Amino acid sequence: MPADLVDLNAFVAVARARGFRDAARITGASASTLSEAVRRLETQLGLRLLHRTTRSVTPTEAGALLLERVQPALGEVEAALDMVNGLRDRPTGTLRLNVPVSAARLVLPAILPGFLEAYPEIKVEIEAEDSFVDVLASGSDAGIRYDERLEQDMIAVPIGPRVQRFATAAAPAYLDRHGRPTHPRDLIGHACILGRFASGALTSPWQFEQAGEIVRVEPSSRLIVRVGGATDLAVDSAVAGSGIIHLFEDWLRPHLDSGALEAVLEGWWQPFSGPFLYYSGRRLLPPPLRAFVDYVRTARHPSAT
Template identity: 45%
Template sequence: MVKPTLVDLTAFSTIATHRSFRVAADVLGVSPSSLSHAMRGLERGLGVRLLHRTTRSVSPTEAGEQLLARIRPVLGDLDAALDAVADARGQPSGTLRINGSESAIRLLLHTVVPRYLARYPEMSLDLVAEGRLVDIVEQGFDAGVRLGESLSPDMVAIPLGPDLRFLAVAAPGYLAGRKPIVTPDDLRAHHCIRQRLPSGKRYRWEFGKHGQEVTIDVPGVLTLDNSALLVEAAAAGMGIAYVPEGVARAWLDEGRLVSVLDTWCPMIPGLFLYYPGHRHVPAGLRAFIDEIRNTVT
């Protein structure tokens, strides 16, 4: 039996954890082909098959599961030791990968990111703006940024800003001469500009008042997949859109849009940076969290 290297064991653990050569390659900063070659060498050296491979998936064999269970604590202790050294130096290093919606990544770019990179020059940030909600662990991210209502309870969540709300908005010209909209049910008699979610599903508008919650699959002949486009379409008089207040605020202030059903649009938890509570928190992420707390009020 040939003794495996730390690099090979780290590669195996990353592949087995994410069950993907592609994701593991992104995390480790190498090519999938080099990882595949390294795993064949590791299996050959140990004389045992560690991974089941198909065209669509990768999973540990029984021997692979046993090895993974043994080396995970060791690799975790090693990460903690290296982080302790980084703490002693006062300068974390490496790459921090964060996934979030486009608006979330934009918020980070305008607030935390400049100060973080200036304070920690040995850190690199890999920010991925993605509409769909992903499993950050499975996809190899250190953290994610989403609305609070999207987070699972096993995540540690750090607030990035205040609560927010969605508003139903329309151009004054569209509303002129039409019956006032008093309740969400009144929307059924209007042209609504619907939104297609990244998952492919159509978003159902959600309203609430005095503990009463209403969800409506609104009617409409126009569907878009971007909040900024929804606002522009509404301002052009194409109907009523349901969008984050921040996206529509400039148009509302200029009078090009007005809101309806305000009392039915409650505040909801805003954006949060989140990460798994059961995993070791690397020094770079801890520094990013500290910067959030120092920057975002």
């Protein structure tokens, strides 16, 4: 006969807390109730699962093996029950997303307000960073990445604009002083503004494309900023005339439209595919994430065209 889920949950709680009293405080059950549940489970299995002393409670070899295998399974059961309950009532809970700073600035503003209005009982937490972290290990439910950064065994859902470009631009005053490049190779010798990822890698070479010709340029730089946190500083420096910047077109568009920045080599700006919302395909989706995935898939957003 399969072990009772109540007894399994009691065993997991005691094993994790390393004691019946601490487990009782965490679960709200009495220590005697937990002890009886563990004894039932041990009797049913014919194996001792916990070493009990007056000072501590530790798993036996069999208990450690059971704990390792049963914890994820019980988590799936809990997630399944939460999902079913979410069908009965409006989804509730917290949605945690790990996204690059560019997505927090250029993608989510067109999506989150409508989602929050549609699901007022869901709270959203956004972690914006540009280091390549494991989304699940970081405690997030899902992440936003570009296709070349997607991890294996993950499900990817298009989110935001499907085509983007990197734009190259500089202040008109800078170009008046130093000349206007007509070919990507003309960037050599110009003062260019670069970014550096947390890994230490620079945002170079810059890549351009026109009529099937691809040109990569390794620009020199007197100003290097941390990608994400200091990107606005790079933009402000370009506006102030410190050099040529190469960044998401949407990030630079307000300054291009106002005339604070002038497009450089616009015919060479290379398009690339837009970002994806991605999450593990090996687990049941908690209701807040399911609601967000459905919203992204079905709602029309200004940035999705």
